Amino acid sequence: MSGASTSTSTVDSVFLFIAGIGLFFLVLITFLMIYFIFKYNKKRHQKPEDIHGSTLLEVVWTVIPTILVLLMFYFGWKGFEFMRKVPDDAMTVKVTARMWSWMFEYENGLQTDTLYVPVNRPVKLELQSLDVIHSFFIPAFRIKEDAVPGIPTYLWFEATETGDYDVLCAEYCGLRHAYMLSKVKALPEEEFRSWFALASEEMPKLNAPETTSEGTEAPVNSAMGERLVRLRGCVACHSSDGSTIIGPSFKGLFGSTRRVVSDGEEKEVMADEAYLRRSILKPGLEVVKGFKNLMPSQEGQLTEEELAAIIQYLKGL
Numbered sequence: 001m002s003g004a005s006t007s008t009s010t011v012d013s014v015f016l017f018i019a020g021i022g023l024f025f026l027v028l029i030t031f032l033m034i035y036f037i038f039k040y041n042k043k044r045h046q047k048p049e050d051i052h053g054s055t056l057l058e059v060v061w062t063v064i065p066t067i068l069v070l071l072m073f074y075f076g077w078k079g080f081e082f083m084r085k086v087p088d089d090a091m092t093v094k095v096t097a098r099m100w101s102w103m104f105e106y107e108n109g110l111q112t113d114t115l116y117v118p119v120n121r122p123v124k125l126e127l128q129s130l131d132v133i134h135s136f137f138i139p140a141f142r143i144k145e146d147a148v149p150g151i152p153t154y155l156w157f158e159a160t161e162t163g164d165y166d167v168l169c170a171e172y173c174g175l176r177h178a179y180m181l182s183k184v185k186a187l188p189e190e191e192f193r194s195w196f197a198l199a200s201e202e203m204p205k206l207n208a209p210e211t212t213s214e215g216t217e218a219p220v221n222s223a224m225g226e227r228l229v230r231l232r233g234c235v236a237c238h239s240s241d242g243s244t245i246i247g248p249s250f251k252g253l254f255g256s257t258r259r260v261v262s263d264g265e266e267k268e269v270m271a272d273e274a275y276l277r278r279s280i281l282k283p284g285l286e287v288v289k290g291f292k293n294l295m296p297s298q299e300g301q302l303t304e305e306e307l308a309a310i311i312q313y314l315k316g317l
């Protein structure tokens with residue numbers, strides 16, 4: 001059997017084996033049940049008979065199910081072993097789960113929100129979660145593993161067919177759980193290599209200070225801020241077009257007057273740089289009226305430079 005990944009056929013054959021046995025016994029037992037209803041009907045058997053056991057029958061219905069269950073275990077174990085043993089030549093990608101986004105980081109530090117992989121090469125994913133339990137799931141590859149805060153977990157796969165495959169979160173993790181989606185793009189080796197080279201080359205450029213029209217260097221780059229806002233999952237809750245998802249929109253935020261609730265008291269604050277910085281690092285301090293604070297603190301998650309880039313980006317919206 002083939003499939004989108006090397007695990008697909010392994011998992012599917014175990015599934016079909018177990019489902020096949022289940023189906024066989026479902027049909028057999030249902031048939032016997034109906035057959036016995038007619039055969040041993042009271043009209044034909046007025047007097048019930050006692051049965052005093054049959055050693056042969058008991059041995060048969062003990063030995064056969066035991067063998068079947070052990071076979072299920074054996075094939076299940078083989079599949080499990082295959083999926084837990086990462087090949088030595090696997091390419092490693094770090095996966096960071098947070099409410100509510102996936103972020104992928106390659107060995108050279110390149111970060112993306114879509115997982116690009118070459119086909120016919122094993123890929124190891126090292127999972128970590130920054131907040132609650134999530135579950136990384138690629139249905140087409142038949143792989144799933146929990147991302148648990150404080151406990152590093154992993155899984156691996158080898159895509160065997162090029163294409164786009166869905167990535168889901170399979171552990172209910174709060175309001176936007178159902179939207180915690182991404183994609184795996186399995187590319188031919190050559191294509192993957194050129195994508196990787198190009199994306200890696202663009203990375204430092206994105207992080208470099210931008211030059212303004214007057215030729216002076218702006219301290220930070222808003223393109224980097226835009227990228228971070230996407231990568232760090234901010235866009236799961238904050239739109240940039242004025243619509244409300246979970247939190248207030250970024251649009252027109254900078255420079256506006258905000259009605260916030262702080263320590264149970266309402267007050268008005270000016271959305272200046274200091275406010276943006278406070279709201280990112282300590283989201284619970286001043287919560288915009290009408291909203292609930294669901295945002296995890298970004299303290300320790302962003303470097304000073306990254307924070308500045310995000311603020312720079314927000315100022316322009």
Ligand SMILES: [Cu+2]
Binds near residue numbers: 133177
């Ligand atoms: Cu999740």
